[in-house]
Amino acid sequence: MLDVWVAGAAMTRVGKRTERLQDLMAEAAHGALRAAGVEAPDAIVVAAMNPEEFLGDGNFASNAASHLGFAQAPALRVETATSSGAAAFYAGFGLVAAGLRRAVLVVGGEKMTHLDTPRVSELISRSIDPYERSYGATMPALAGLVTRALMANGVGVRELAQVAVKNHANGLQNPLAHFRHAVTLDEVLESRMVADPLRLLHCCPISDGAAAVVLTARRAGVRVAGIGQGSDTLALRHRAALTSFKATQAAAREAFAMAGFGPERVDVAEIHDAFTPFELISLEDTGLVPPGKAGRATLDGETTLHGRLPVNPSGGLKARGHPLAATGLAQIVECVWQVTGRAEGRQTQARVALAHSIGGLATNNWVTLLTAA
Amino acid sequence: MIETIDASRCPACRTIVAPPASYCPHHPVAMEPVSLPGAGEIVSFTTLHSPPTGFKAPLHIALVELEGGARFVCHGAETRGLRIGSPVAIEAVDRVYYFSYLGVVDRARLFWRRAGHAGDRVNAIARSLAKRVWKG
Numbered sequence: 001m002l003d004v005w006v007a008g009a010a011m012t013r014v015g016k017r018t019e020r021l022q023d024l025m026a027e028a029a030h031g032a033l034r035a036a037g038v039e040a041p042d043a044i045v046v047a048a049m050n051p052e053e054f055l056g057d058g059n060f061a062s063n064a065a066s067h068l069g070f071a072q073a074p075a076l077r078v079e080t081a082t083s084s085g086a087a088a089f090y091a092g093f094g095l096v097a098a099g100l101r102r103a104v105l106v107v108g109g110e111k112m113t114h115l116d117t118p119r120v121s122e123l124i125s126r127s128i129d130p131y132e133r134s135y136g137a138t139m140p141a142l143a144g145l146v147t148r149a150l151m152a153n154g155v156g157v158r159e160l161a162q163v164a165v166k167n168h169a170n171g172l173q174n175p176l177a178h179f180r181h182a183v184t185l186d187e188v189l190e191s192r193m194v195a196d197p198l199r200l201l202h203c204c205p206i207s208d209g210a211a212a213v214v215l216t217a218r219r220a221g222v223r224v225a226g227i228g229q230g231s232d233t234l235a236l237r238h239r240a241a242l243t244s245f246k247a248t249q250a251a252a253r254e255a256f257a258m259a260g261f262g263p264e265r266v267d268v269a270e271i272h273d274a275f276t277p278f279e280l281i282s283l284e285d286t287g288l289v290p291p292g293k294a295g296r297a298t299l300d301g302e303t304t305l306h307g308r309l310p311v312n313p314s315g316g317l318k319a320r321g322h323p324l325a326a327t328g329l330a331q332i333v334e335c336v337w338q339v340t341g342r343a344e345g346r347q348t349q350a351r352v353a354l355a356h357s358i359g360g361l362a363t364n365n366w367v368t369l370l371t372a373a
Numbered sequence: 374m375i376e377t378i379d380a381s382r383c384p385a386c387r388t389i390v391a392p393p394a395s396y397c398p399h400h401p402v403a404m405e406p407v408s409l410p411g412a413g414e415i416v417s418f419t420t421l422h423s424p425p426t427g428f429k430a431p432l433h434i435a436l437v438e439l440e441g442g443a444r445f446v447c448h449g450a451e452t453r454g455l456r457i458g459s460p461v462a463i464e465a466v467d468r469v470y471y472f473s474y475l476g477v478v479d480r481a482r483l484f485w486r487r488a489g490h491a492g493d494r495v496n497a498i499a500r501s502l503a504k505r506v507w508k509g
Contacts, residue, residue: 122425131392135446135469136421136428144419145436152417152457196420196452233398237436237444238390242417 004096006370007103007220008036009336011211011329014321015178021048021055021111022067024210028326029068029107036214042101044068044075047088047108047325053123054112064107073105081127082274083359084108085211085328086366092215093224102217109210110324120206124324127360129235140203142236142361143275144195149242150277151197159295161188163276164201166304167312171319173305173346178207178321202276207321211329213336219373222336225261225352226369228254234363245362248285252356255367256287263287266369267350268338269309270331272358273316282356283311286367310348313338328357332368339372376411376465380443389443411463413439415472418452435472437461447472 010031012024019027025046033041046061057063065075080087085108092106112120125138132142147160165185171177183201191201215224230250233239239246256262269288273279280294288309289297297303303311314320314334317327335353337343355368381404382389383397389407390398397404416436424432433449447463447470449455454474461472 118423118426121423125425132446135434135448136424136432137434137446138421138425141419141421141432141434144421145417145434148419149417149457193420193422195422198419235390235398237446238398239444242436 001097002099002217003219004093004224005216005218005220005373006213006222006224006332006336007038007216007218008032008034008214009212009333010035011176011326011333012209013176014207014209014323014326014330016113017111017208021051021109021210022064024111024208025064025107025109025212026068028109028210028212029105032107032212032214033105036216036220038103038214038216040070041073041103041105041214043095043104044070044073045088045092045095045104045106046075046077047079047084047106047329048077049079049081049084049110049324050123050126054110054115080364081360082324083328083357083364083366084325085330086332086355086357086368087328087359087364089213089329089332089368090227090229090366093227096215096217099217104215105212106215106329107210107212108325108329110326111208112206112323113208117206132235132237139274139361140195140198143277144198145236146242146281147198147275147277150281153243154292155277155280155295157189158185159280159298160202160276161185162298163273163279164188164318166298167273167316167318170305170313170346171315174315174320177315177319178205179315179319198275204274204317204322207323209321209323209326209330211326211333213329213332221340221373223371223373224368225371226255226257226259228252228258228367230254230365232363234360236361244281245285245358245365247362247365248282248356248358248367251365251367252286255369259369265352266309266354267352268313268335268348269311269354269356270314270334271311271316271356273312273318274322274358276318278358279311279316282358286354286356288354305346305348313343313346313348328355328366331355331357332370335370339370376463376470377408378411378439378445378463380407380409380441381405382407389441391439391443391445409439409441409443411439413437413445413461413463415455415457415459415461416444417457418449418455420452435461437463437472445470449473
């Protein structure tokens with residue numbers, strides 16, 4: 001297996017955008033190619049979770065490639081629900097590691113804010129088991145079930161709320177973030193109930209945006225040290241545990257085994273906090289924090305920008321925003337910027353970064369480890 | 374009324390899932406049909422305040438562990454007093470499953486209300502509760 005390098009990374013501002021998805025992808029893709037000094041990629045991997053229904057556009061690998069000006073480049077699309085961006089990165093990694101391609105453009109994006117919230121919620125829910133969906137289960141509903149079980153294990157309301165406070169504080173420092181305002185603990189605790197005990201400010205927003213990286217066999221500033229995928233049952237009811245995600249645990253095991261080091265080497269992490277309890281669960285599932293300690297670590301400030309292990313310096317899904325298939329790549333873009341000293345205003349002292357992405361209700365998860373060369 | 378719930382069991386790992394499935398989620402083998410009594414314990418529950426189209430707010434959704442270990446998703450009319458671990462009965466209304474909390478008072482009320490026309494189901498509840506007590 002060849003070493004794979006991230007030669008360039010770029011993303012759009014996340015939020016309500018009026019541009020077409022193809023234009024958002026072009027902005028991110030051309031930015032990443034410029035940063036990599038690559039004129040034209042050997043191949044393109046496109047991530048878009050559901051352009052068929054959000055936009056009415058299909059055949060999206062060719063659609064995006066043609067729009068980017070690379071109609072002749074081999075292009076394919078990868079989809080694993082909300083982790084599609086991370087999955088596309090894996091596919092690109094595989095192409096380069098196998099020696100099939102020398103320079104691969106990986107671009108992911110989603111455009112959702114032009115639809116009303118119930119419709120967006122319904123479309124995202126398509127990634128849930130059909131039987132559970134027939135009972136009205138949405139992503140927030142399943143996350144509500146997980147959150148109540150987590151609280152029964154001793155996680156408190158302040159711990160869940162503090163994740164939002166921290167990630168909003170980080171988003172304030174990120175010019176590309178969807179939310180650039182702080183929230184207080186009381187605001188989170190008093191926000192509207194969405195899926196009891198989950199409140200509005202525990203949840204990420206609906207966002208538009210795109211992100212891209214260029215992966216090369218040629219040595220560059222950041223190396224992909226490890227990458228892993230883990231899966232679990234589509235139906236939440238088919239799982240024995242609600243308060244940890246096997247898919248993350250498997251992905252982390254695989255990624256650390258490939259990297260040849262353990263979680264203690266990680267300096268900074270981008271974690272899939274679509275709902276704030278997921279940040280706590282995932283910190284433990286990845287091994288970054290010992291089991292049962294993530295809430296305490298968060299309250300103690302260990303995961304702030306200046307803490308022992310900064311988590312979601314970009315603001316996370318909570319504040320940077322969650323343009324579905326862009327998210328897994330946006331996390332990697334942030335990690336690249338963190339380990340190369342380009343995270344202006346929110347820079348941490350990091351040489352090793354971890355990106356963690358959840359697909360669906362933790363049915364298809366990814367852990368990616370990046371190191372500064 | 375207590376229901377009999379159709380489920381499937383994996384001949385390889387004995388995992389039971391409900392409703393029935395063709396294949397075990399953990400093994401590529403055909404599952405065998407089994408029936409479970411519609412009574413169990415709350416694993417978790419939530420109330421959706423902005424439910425999807427076709428549902429009315431507030432929408433109560435629970436994950437219930439049935440006897441035998443299968444977990445089941447159902448609706449409920451209310452969650453007041455409900456806790457993780459609460460015993461519930463599951464009943465079908467128009468082929469949609471609902472849980473009802475079996476507090477002491479509810480258990481008695483359920484018993485008297487249904488004693489006249491659904492004695493068999495009440496017996497099933499009584500049997501399942503007796504079994505619970507017996508199992509400790």
